Amino acid sequence: MGEPFSGPLPWWRDRRVLPWLMQGAVALVVLLLIAFLLGNLVRNLSAAGMLLSFRWLQQPAGFDVSETLLPFDAGLPYWRALVAGLVNTLRAVLVGLVGATALGTLVGLASFSSNALLRGLARAYVELIRNIPLLLQLVFWYFVVFLALPNGEAALQLPGVVLAKSGLFLAWFGEGLRWSGPTLVEGVWQAPLRLTVEFSALVTGLVVYTGAFISEVVRGGITAVPKGQWEAAASLGLGPLVTLRRIVLPQALRVIVPGLNTQYISLAKNSALAVAVGYTDLYSVAETTLNQTGRAVEVILILLGAYLVIDLAISALMGWFNRLVRIRER
Amino acid sequence: MSHPALKPPLGTRLRSELFGSPGNSALTLVLLAALGSAAFGLLHWGLVQARWAVVRANSTLFAVGRYPLDQQWRLWLLTALLAAAAGLAWGLLRSHPRRDRGGELWPRNDRIAVVLLAATALAVPWWLRLEPLIQARWWGITALLLLVRWAAGHWGQRLPARLLALLPLLWPLLYLVGMLLINGGVGLLPVPPGDWGGLLLTLIAASFAILLCFPLGVLLALGRRSDLPLLRWGSVLYIEFIRGAPLITLLFLGQNMIGFLLPGGLAPDRVWRAAWVLTFFAAAYLAEAVRAGLVAIPPGQLEAARSLGLTVPQALRTVVLPQALRVALPTMVGQFISLLQDTTMLSLVGLMELMGTARTVMANPAYLGRNAEVYLTLAVLFWCCCAALGLGSRALERRLDPNPAS
Numbered sequence A: 001m002g003e004p005f006s007g008p009l010p011w012w013r014d015r016r017v018l019p020w021l022m023q024g025a026v027a028l029v030v031l032l033l034i035a036f037l038l039g040n041l042v043r044n045l046s047a048a049g050m051l052l053s054f055r056w057l058q059q060p061a062g063f064d065v066s067e068t069l070l071p072f073d074a075g076l077p078y079w080r081a082l083v084a085g086l087v088n089t090l091r092a093v094l095v096g097l098v099g100a101t102a103l104g105t106l107v108g109l110a111s112f113s114s115n116a117l118l119r120g121l122a123r124a125y126v127e128l129i130r131n132i133p134l135l136l137q138l139v140f141w142y143f144v145v146f147l148a149l150p151n152g153e154a155a156l157q158l159p160g161v162v163l164a165k166s167g168l169f170l171a172w173f174g175e176g177l178r179w180s181g182p183t184l185v186e187g188v189w190q191a192p193l194r195l196t197v198e199f200s201a202l203v204t205g206l207v208v209y210t211g212a213f214i215s216e217v218v219r220g221g222i223t224a225v226p227k228g229q230w231e232a233a234a235s236l237g238l239g240p241l242v243t244l245r246r247i248v249l250p251q252a253l254r255v256i257v258p259g260l261n262t263q264y265i266s267l268a269k270n271s272a273l274a275v276a277v278g279y280t281d282l283y284s285v286a287e288t289t290l291n292q293t294g295r296a297v298e299v300i301l302i303l304l305g306a307y308l309v310i311d312l313a314i315s316a317l318m319g320w321f322n323r324l325v326r327i328r329e330r
Numbered sequence B: 001m002s003h004p005a006l007k008p009p010l011g012t013r014l015r016s017e018l019f020g021s022p023g024n025s026a027l028t029l030v031l032l033a034a035l036g037s038a039a040f041g042l043l044h045w046g047l048v049q050a051r052w053a054v055v056r057a058n059s060t061l062f063a064v065g066r067y068p069l070d071q072q073w074r075l076w077l078l079t080a081l082l083a084a085a086a087g088l089a090w091g092l093l094r095s096h097p098r099r100d101r102g103g104e105l106w107p108r109n110d111r112i113a114v115v116l117l118a119a120t121a122l123a124v125p126w127w128l129r130l131e132p133l134i135q136a137r138w139w140g141i142t143a144l145l146l147l148v149r150w151a152a153g154h155w156g157q158r159l160p161a162r163l164l165a166l167l168p169l170l171w172p173l174l175y176l177v178g179m180l181l182i183n184g185g186v187g188l189l190p191v192p193p194g195d196w197g198g199l200l201l202t203l204i205a206a207s208f209a210i211l212l213c214f215p216l217g218v219l220l221a222l223g224r225r226s227d228l229p230l231l232r233w234g235s236v237l238y239i240e241f242i243r244g245a246p247l248i249t250l251l252f253l254g255q256n257m258i259g260f261l262l263p264g265g266l267a268p269d270r271v272w273r274a275a276w277v278l279t280f281f282a283a284a285y286l287a288e289a290v291r292a293g294l295v296a297i298p299p300g301q302l303e304a305a306r307s308l309g310l311t312v313p314q315a316l317r318t319v320v321l322p323q324a325l326r327v328a329l330p331t332m333v334g335q336f337i338s339l340l341q342d343t344t345m346l347s348l349v350g351l352m353e354l355m356g357t358a359r360t361v362m363a364n365p366a367y368l369g370r371n372a373e374v375y376l377t378l379a380v381l382f383w384c385c386c387a388a389l390g391l392g393s394r395a396l397e398r399r400l401d402p403n404p405a406s
Helices: A018-047 A078-110 A116-130 A134-146 A197-223 A227-235 A240-277 A282-293 A296-325 B010-019 B022-049 B053-057 B059-064 B073-095 B108-127 B132-158 B161-165 B167-183 B198-224 B229-244 B247-261 B270-296 B299-307 B312-349 B354-363 B371-400
Strands: A156-158 A161-164 A167-170 A183-185 A188-190 A193-195
Touching: A018 B229, A018 B247, A078 A116, A078 A197, A078 A240, A078 A282, A078 A296, A116 A197, A116 B010, A116 B022, A116 B371, A134 A197, A134 A240, A134 B312, A134 B354, A134 B371, A167 A188, A167 A197, A197 A240, A227 A240, A240 A282, A240 A296, A240 B247, A240 B312, A282 A296, A282 B247, A296 B229, A296 B247, B010 B022, B053 B059, B053 B371, B059 B198, B059 B354, B073 B132, B073 B167, B108 B132, B161 B167, B167 B198, B198 B229, B198 B270, B198 B312, B198 B354, B229 B270, B247 B270, B247 B312, B270 B312, B299 B312, B312 B354, B312 B371, B354 B371
Parallel strands: none
Antiparallel strands: A156 A161, A161 A167, A167 A193, A183 A188
């Protein structure tokens, strides 16, 4: 087709030049776009008199952060408020991870039960939870379940645990390291360890939601182990529980751990929805900070950076765990 | 699959699975008791205690938000158009059996779907206590869908092939017409995005993001697999940046920083800011799904296509991508389902989609404490939409499977 070939190829058709030409064009467009956006950013920010600076972090925050582990009051600077929010996020994520793993593993194992009803229930739980938005589930737990709990005598009472509208009360080491449970003092529950309903609703929502996804990861991992492994173990006289623990799980973990990593990161990111149930996590503190200072760029940079660090930390931890459980072949 | 004759009958199987051993029987009884009491509690609450007026009185608000009443005929027209298009596509699917086994005109699943559709069209408007005229409109729209389905099923084969080839263009065209109808302009009274709300806004945001994230995601996936280092690292950087951040922080970024990033006055409306953020967010996740599909295609495919004389873009478009997208389909639909669910987060940046509407409705003192009714209704709505998408995806998967199992 076209003209018969004559003479050397023009340089722009050279296979060694073409890719670089294309990349150069793409890079140029992207750089121009970035320059355009950054130029606007600098112009708009300087027009508003708010060039990039982090000095405002030292100013007093003027708002309170509820239920912090570190002592906090409104007179402390913004950076302390953000740290308090970060600690709250980490607390919810850590408890959520443990709970979701436990629930997910149980449900994942239940889907292999010999009881058809239990299998069906495990399936129904996954299908129910996966098709309803997490935000909807969180507000449901908070407004419909936890805020509807009674207070005082009528509160839900189990040994060592009391669940009331005023919070979740747990037995723990009280004064003088004495183990003590929740007590009712003049109609008000008191305990060495009290969790707010906001925290409880957030963690419950995250655990129930992520648990459904983790159960699928666990189920996939166990299905990936060939059936012959079960049969071989049974023929050696091992019971089903021993087979699961010593034969199947070590092999399934290879498949499970990367899947868990994804779910853990998504749980950490989803914890930012705490703002919907009134738990003051990092995102909620950042939102208040932005509203008060107007420092949009700095606050968003801090926010994105913090979540990136959390994600990377989880990935690093799971990478280490993956190496730990790797099957050492001889 | 075991031979059906070798399987014991259902009754025997159930008895052995539920009451095979004393432990099993005890577990079954405990579970049955728990299920029974939960079902009884839910029924009792739903029929006796719940006050559904909060949903019934606000059904228009939940459906379209503050869309002007005298312009709502545009939305009805759009719904009718969509129903007709859906009926057409459904009917043609059955009248042109490709790999569908049997190739029946009305397979069992379709008959179930018809019954479900008719029951929904009758029951939901009645339950919501809509005005008789509006109830009748829903019946009419459902009848239109079924009628077009029937007609396309019967006479679809007589349509010329050239017309059928144009059919995929129907959907983007319908999308443009729909946006025109919703937005106004060109002779219609403009309705600003701030007045869109409820399910309408949820669907606009989700469909906009799903449509636009697809090309973007495919490009990013190809970029990530490219030999050109600049393209590859650019794509990796973008994908990992987006995937490392919670969606809510990105929406927050969209609402608060776009104004600084664009010259004054050019920044889009709050609704479109959120829709674009959703699009860019979804593109990164979609790119990963498509990449997994690309990895699954042996490199020999591209090499064979190249040796036949196709250029790289031609080979990608006609040989590699069709196969890769088929592999990626289940994951992609999963992403779309979670995208539909993620639209609820728009309420956290002050937009009035379904969740935002729920919040405003419950701020009304007349409906104080009616959280359970509202949230349960929304949950049922989302569950049905997402489950239907999942079912559709599995059906499409079977249809596209080049090596059907039976």
